[in-house]
Amino acid sequence: MKQQFTTWWAWLLRKEVISISRELHSVELPDGEVVRVTHTVDCMDTSCPRPQMAAMNMLETMKKGNVLELITDNPTAIETVPALVMTLYCQHLATIHTDDGWCIYIRKDD
Amino acid sequence: MKNQEATTATSLDLDTGNKFIDWFSQKQNRHAATIMGLVAICSAWALSNDMRWLYLLVYVWFGLIYGMFLQYGRFCMASAVRDLFAVGVSRMAVGVMIALCLYSMVAAVVNISGFGTFHPHPLGWHIIIGGLIFGFGIIFTGGCASGSLYKTGEGNMASALVLLSISFSQAFFVNLGDWSDKLAPASWTASALDKGMPEELSVEHGWFDQFTAGYIWDLEAATLADMMNVTQPIAKYFLTDSLLVTILPASIILVVLYKAYYCKGYLRRQKIEKQGMTCHLGGVWSMITSSKNTAIAGIGLGIFSGLHVWATGALRESYGIFNFGELLEDMGHTAGLSIQGTVFDPGYWYITTQEAQWGAWVMENVGMDMRSNIFFGMDNGIPNPLINAPGFMSIGIILGAATLALLRREFKWKIPNMETAFFALAGGLLMGIGARIAMGCNIGAFFATVANGDISGWMFLLGMVAGGYLGVQAFNFWMNWRTSQIDDCPL
Numbered sequence: 001m002k003q004q005f006t007t008w009w010a011w012l013l014r015k016e017v018i019s020i021s022r023e024l025h026s027v028e029l030p031d032g033e034v035v036r037v038t039h040t041v042d043c044m045d046t047s048c049p050r051p052q053m054a055a056m057n058m059l060e061t062m063k064k065g066n067v068l069e070l071i072t073d074n075p076t077a078i079e080t081v082p083a084l085v086m087t088l089y090c091q092h093l094a095t096i097h098t099d100d101g102w103c104i105y106i107r108k109d110d
Numbered sequence: 111m112k113n114q115e116a117t118t119a120t121s122l123d124l125d126t127g128n129k130f131i132d133w134f135s136q137k138q139n140r141h142a143a144t145i146m147g148l149v150a151i152c153s154a155w156a157l158s159n160d161m162r163w164l165y166l167l168v169y170v171w172f173g174l175i176y177g178m179f180l181q182y183g184r185f186c187m188a189s190a191v192r193d194l195f196a197v198g199v200s201r202m203a204v205g206v207m208i209a210l211c212l213y214s215m216v217a218a219v220v221n222i223s224g225f226g227t228f229h230p231h232p233l234g235w236h237i238i239i240g241g242l243i244f245g246f247g248i249i250f251t252g253g254c255a256s257g258s259l260y261k262t263g264e265g266n267m268a269s270a271l272v273l274l275s276i277s278f279s280q281a282f283f284v285n286l287g288d289w290s291d292k293l294a295p296a297s298w299t300a301s302a303l304d305k306g307m308p309e310e311l312s313v314e315h316g317w318f319d320q321f322t323a324g325y326i327w328d329l330e331a332a333t334l335a336d337m338m339n340v341t342q343p344i345a346k347y348f349l350t351d352s353l354l355v356t357i358l359p360a361s362i363i364l365v366v367l368y369k370a371y372y373c374k375g376y377l378r379r380q381k382i383e384k385q386g387m388t389c390h391l392g393g394v395w396s397m398i399t400s401s402k403n404t405a406i407a408g409i410g411l412g413i414f415s416g417l418h419v420w421a422t423g424a425l426r427e428s429y430g431i432f433n434f435g436e437l438l439e440d441m442g443h444t445a446g447l448s449i450q451g452t453v454f455d456p457g458y459w460y461i462t463t464q465e466a467q468w469g470a471w472v473m474e475n476v477g478m479d480m481r482s483n484i485f486f487g488m489d490n491g492i493p494n495p496l497i498n499a500p501g502f503m504s505i506g507i508i509l510g511a512a513t514l515a516l517l518r519r520e521f522k523w524k525i526p527n528m529e530t531a532f533f534a535l536a537g538g539l540l541m542g543i544g545a546r547i548a549m550g551c552n553i554g555a556f557f558a559t560v561a562n563g564d565i566s567g568w569m570f571l572l573g574m575v576a577g578g579y580l581g582v583q584a585f586n587f588w589m590n591w592r593t594s595q596i597d598d599c600p601l
Contacts, residue, residue: 013528048252049189049196049252073524075184075520082401083400084199101522
């Protein structure tokens with residue numbers, strides 16, 4: 001993360017950027033199921049409540065059967081984002097702990 | 111045969127040994143073990159100096175337990191309010207209600223056994239106003255007072271800035287200079303002077319002194335049971351303080367949360383057409399159990415908060431003291447005591463006042479006069495952080511959270527950018543001011559207060575929720591404005 005910036009001052013002034021990609025890719029979940037991710041939201045290095053709001057806004061625009069991959073290192077979001085599924089008619093597929101954060105997979109049901 | 115058994119035993123031993131070496135060879139596990147080891151060694155050293163440090167160590171170890179549960183459940187009370195308004199998720203609000211009900215039940219048992227340490231808060235408008243300012247602040251810092259402590263333990267340096275800001279803003283606020291006298295109504299000044307306080311406190315100078323002596327002290331402070339003159343212990347502590355003040359309102363809040371945030375999605379998901387009482391009860395249960403970590407943390411925090419009161423109460427009885435200041439005096443540490451010979455020693459989970467003492471201690475040591483006010487000079491004292499018992503509870507929360515975060519591989523150093531750092535400092539400033547006006551944070555003024563049968567805690571929650579709502583609106587406004595400045599942000 002830090003290496004992208006030339007000076008420490010530029011690094012402190014960095015903006016919390018959330019990047020979106022719609023590149024299709026397949027992921028194998030811990031239960032062996034292979035899902036095709038349609039939307040990826042990368043919220044690495046962003047603080048509350050940005051990951052939660054990004055997930056909510058993205059899920060609201062998605063269609064039935066689409067799968068969201070949310071990449072974040074915010075521990076509070078790990079609990080909150082799966083809890084979003086009840087209001088947004090989605091299914092929480094899995095949360096995978098990686099070396100520097102988590103990937104949460106959610107499928108839109110309706 | 112015997113040989114064979116011996117071989118199996120040795121290979122088992124070897125196996126456990128290998129597992130241990132394997133566990134220990136991982137850096138995070140080693141760091142976690144080091145933290146706990148150091149706390150244990152320091153505790154033993156303190157006890158070997160004087161057994162009476164046990165009183166301080168109770169705070170340390172309960173702090174560690176709180177920190178672990180907070181980290182385990184990502185028990186963030188700021189998100190209890192924020193997530194409701196920002197994303198419509200009730201998980202944390204539900205967790206808080208569970209913790210509250212359990213705490214109140216354990217507190218009832220502790221109070222019946224005569225070890226209660228709780229003092230009710232004066233009831234007045236200041237609680238709602240303070241809660242409002244506090245609630246507005248926590249949206250911007252991304253964590254309440256105890257949330258900031260456990261997040262600091264997870265390596266989040268923005269939360270450490272929040273702590274810094276809360277500490278100094280409180281110390282500064284209770285010690286406002288003469289310029290703030292104009293802000294206090296004349297009736298407060300007159301009433302404060304009437305109290306005949308020692309001259310060195312100069313109660314007629316400084317807004318906070320006049321607020322305390324001229325306004326707060328004129329208010330009634332009582333638990334509901336005391337107001338209703340209930341004296342029979344079971345009726346007083348269980349039926350009134352626990353059931354009527356805590357469990358009943360908490361249950362109503364749970365039903366409201368279910369109706370507002372959970373019911374529609376639950377019925378649709380379960381494909382329930384015909385709605386009946388049983389299906390709604392199932393829905394409420396599903397809401398409570400939907401986030402297991404949060405529920406487990408709620409149960410643990412509720413029970414241990416109650417046990418903490420009991421442990422401190424029992425120690426006070428065995429030492430024959432009312433306040434830790436008496437013990438400190440016996441041990442020869444008189445420098446930090448107030449003029450009454452007391453220090454801040456709530457005897458239960460509390461966050462903000464000890465942080466104000468840290469700030470005041472630093473400010474005093476750079477030469478500022480911090481004792482000519484009631485808050486430090488008469489009530490809480492400014493002990494050295496090394497002998498500040500509740501202060502060690504806060505440090506315990508940080509260390510407990512750090513230990514568990516390391517073991518769960520969730521520890522990560524995070525350096526905030528300027529925007530987050532600014533929000534942390536500004537939000538922390540508001541939290542500090544709000545906490546002092548309301549006489550506590552969401553733990554001291556809400557959680558511990560309600561659980562002990564004092565309805566002023568619900569007033570704090572009311573203010574905090576209103577402040578949280580306004581905070582979310584302001585935060586959304588800011589985010590929208592920011593989005594219009596950059597293109598690649600979806601928010």
